[in-house]
Amino acid sequence: MKKHIVLLPGDGIGPEVIAQARKVLRVVEKKFGLSVDTEDALIGGAAIDATGEPLPPATLEACKKADAVILGAVGGPKWDKAPKRPEAGLLGIRKALNLFANLRPAVVFPELAELSALKKKTVERGIDILVVRELTGDVYFGQPAGEETKDGIRHAFNTMSYNEEEVRRIARVAFSAASSRRGRVCSVDKSNVLHVSRLWRSVVEETHRDYPDVALSHMYVDNCAMQLVLNPSQFDVILTGNLFGDILSDEAAAIAGSLGMLPSASLSDAAKGGGIGLFEPVHGSAPDIAGQDRANPIAAVLSLSMMLRMSFGQEEAATAVENAVHAVLRAGVRTADITGPDWKGEIAGCAKTGDLIAERI
């Protein structure tokens, strides 16, 4: 297998964690006889500093030609007041590559169960949720959007909007994911208030007719936020729109106790198993610890493993990466974010954690 991927380290801890993913990739290549060449490109604040643009045309061109993309993180206080925001780079690449399907698994790592913010008895029932978030529509991209001043009063507005095709294609992704998991989809909306959600719900129901083996339920987003804390084990696949998915996927990750551990995939036609994929840690750029070798590289390394499996069909290599991560977690060496108050082992930096994972491949 010969592939070409683009690495987008981005901002904050992005470059540190991507360096570890690269390290692990080199070992995987040797061990499994793969050939994956990498090309680095700029995105986010780093790209603004170098070119004035959060998504330079050269980056987009490189990504379009690649077999897959791995991204670190974007954003940081340095650009909070900049005329162009780093986040625009991420939103731009999602839209330009048509990455409408965002898959965010939230699982409790057995080695880390005690780190969940939830009660032990709640976590013991098991948490293994896949959030399927629509990523290229909704209030994130709806027009009109902007700011204006009328009669001396400032006013800002966004438009929440979905068409039925956008809903149908993400619903298909969720149903097919559920059929190879525990066979349940919970579609999350706010159809007691929003027109957009009423369309969402009816299109999800229509699409469901093609997936008789999957059980479908619906939940309002406020209730879902509560149920995630009270009884997360009830969920298999959560299907939702862009804004609700942004919020619920962070919540799901936090209840799993492992924001620094979770990868994600953004795909353009995942239901057909094709299209370009962008893989990134769910955590952000963590500017407070950037450049200090304190970041947890596991989410980035698991993003690599997700890429190997989903984009390249390299199941064996992907599993080897995951097993190496679990072996390191059991070995008594961890980055600070995943050591609880009772931790007696060694606290390791980002680079050392990457080395340990690479050694165990």
Ligand code: IPM
């Ligand atoms: C995420 C992030 C982004 C989003 C930001 C950085 C634009 O929070 O990937 O969840 O809102 O989608």
Ligand code: MG
């Ligand atoms: Mg988010």
